[in-house]
Amino acid sequence: MQQVTNYHHELTNRISPIVERLIHGNSLYQVKLNEEEMIDMLVELFGKFSPEEMQEIKDYDLIKRIDSILILEAISGTLNDLTPEEIAIFDAAVEGR
Secondary structure (H helix, E strand, O other), X not given: OHHHHHHHHHHHHHHHHHXXXXXXXXXHHHHHOOHHHHHHHHHHHHOOOOHHHHHHOOHHHHHXXXXXXXXXXXXXXXXXXXXXXXXXXXXXXXXXX
């Protein structure tokens, strides 16, 4: 159990500064995402990798992966925030009208 706790702590220490930097550098992330929730979700997600697998992921690659996940999290549900008129405009633009 101690090993799992230590690994969770290591993941948190590696992921937290990346998430913090990405969120503070992107106004969309600041509006749409909760930093603590994203860190918790990412620690759980990357916790599925073994410690050895995580060590193999270079920092620049981990940053790219986390940024991609944050983008998906930030834009998912964006259409739900639109009014019916805005949805009609969006639909028309997508259909090329």
